[in-house]
Amino acid sequence: MHNAFAHQLLKLRTEQQLSQTDIANLLFVSRQAVSKWENGDTEPNLDNLIALARILNVNLENLITGSSNPNSLLLTLSHVSKSFSKPVLKDVNLTVHSHERIALLGANGAGKTTLIQIIIGLINPDKGTVKFDLDPKKSLNIMPQENVLIPDITVLEQIKLVSLINKVYNEENIQNLLAKFSLIDQSNQLIQKLSGGQKRRLSLLISSLRPAKLSILDEPTVGMDLDSIDFFWKLLNSRNESTIVVTHDFNQIDRYFSRVLLLKDGKIFRDVSTKSIHNHNQSIAQWYRINNEEG
Numbered sequence: 056m057h058n059a060f061a062h063q064l065l066k067l068r069t070e071q072q073l074s075q076t077d078i079a080n081l082l083f084v085s086r087q088a089v090s091k092w093e094n095g096d097t098e099p100n101l102d103n104l105i106a107l108a109r110i111l112n113v114n115l116e117n118l119i120t121g122s123s124n125p126n127s128l129l130l131t132l133s134h135v136s137k138s139f140s141k142p143v144l145k146d147v148n149l150t151v152h153s154h155e156r157i158a159l160l161g162a163n164g165a166g167k168t169t170l171i172q173i174i175i176g177l178i179n180p181d182k183g184t185v186k187f188d189l190d191p192k193k194s195l196n197i198m199p200q201e202n203v204l205i206p207d208i209t210v211l212e213q214i215k216l217v218s219l220i221n222k223v224y225n226e227e228n229i230q231n232l233l234a235k236f237s238l239i240d241q242s243n244q245l246i247q248k249l250s251g252g253q254k255r256r257l258s259l260l261i262s263s264l265r266p267a268k269l270s271i272l273d274e275p276t277v278g279m280d281l282d283s284i285d286f287f288w289k290l291l292n293s294r295n296e297s298t299i300v301v302t303h304d305f306n307q308i309d310r311y312f313s314r315v316l317l318l319k320d321g322k323i324f325r326d327v328s329t330k331s332i333h334n335h336n337q338s339i340a341q342w343y344r345i346n347n348e349e350g
């Protein structure tokens with residue numbers, strides 16, 4: 056297994072922008088040990104192999120043999136950079152596969168929304184590429200932070216409009232969703248008359264109109280009341296698609312996400328599975344505090 060494993064470890068580690076020291080710290084081994092694995096001089100024991108697969112978010116077979124990930128690739132970001140008055144994103148690389156629930160974390164101003172907007176094509180990167188291995192028109196759902204609702208039409212009109220554009224118009228389904236999202240009483244109200252939380256619920260309803268392979272949601276629960284927040288996380292949990300969610304809702308990340316990305320200093324500073332964090336008896340909030348403070 057030597058060479059295939061050594062090669063795969065190096066490849067996955069660099070793709071995910073982890074240093075040998077990062078891996079060593081997560082596994083409680085020395086950096087030299089990781090270096091020896093990558094050079095093919097030694098091999099990790101089974102426990103470390105299992106932990107490595109979790110950290111690198113692949114299955115064991117993929118890690119050991121380099122065989123392709125059975126989860127299909129949905130999205131690849133390569134060398135994405137963006138500056139406004141100062142650099143915001145610096146050479147961001149990322150792959151997203153099916154069945155991944157990804158929490159995108161970072162301090163205020165870290166560049167999370169910028170990254171999401173680049174992925175969904177609202178702004179162009181200065182450098183780098185975004186490649187979908189799915190048809191974004193059919194299989195990508197987005198709920199950006201800024202409301203994209205039309206203020207002077209009614210809730211029902213907006214829902215019908217999006218349903219028609221997406222060719223998923225179904226009167227019964229719309230009525231069910233209005234009930235589920237507690238928006239029946241507002242269905243004939245102009246969107247500009249809705250509260251902030253109601254607008255978020257409507258955006259969420261719209262993002263649920265059609266099945267997708269990948270959903271991208273930027274702070275979906277901001278401005279929602281507690282019942283709606285609860286409802287949102289259950290809804291997310293019931294969906295089978297991959298999701299990338301920007302959220303500061305740390306109470307929920309432990310329960311609902313499989314992978315955590317930490318954006319810091321313009322880079323994906325950490326990219327780890329939730330399980331690997333829990334395996335070290337940390338909550339995501341504790342992990343975030345430690346990692347976001349590290350220099």
Ligand SMILES: Nc1ncnc2c1ncn2[C@@H]1O[C@H](COP(=O)(O)OP(=O)(O)OP(=O)(O)O)[C@@H](O)[C@H]1O
Nearest residue numbers: 139140143161162163164165166167168169170301
């Ligand atoms: N259109 C723009 N023009 C100029 N600067 C911008 C623009 N959009 C974002 N920025 C700057 O880029 C940086 C990253 O902003 P971004 O909104 O992506 O951060 P964020 O991580 O989503 O923050 P938050 O958690 O506060 O929503 C900030 O310094 C912001 O001021």
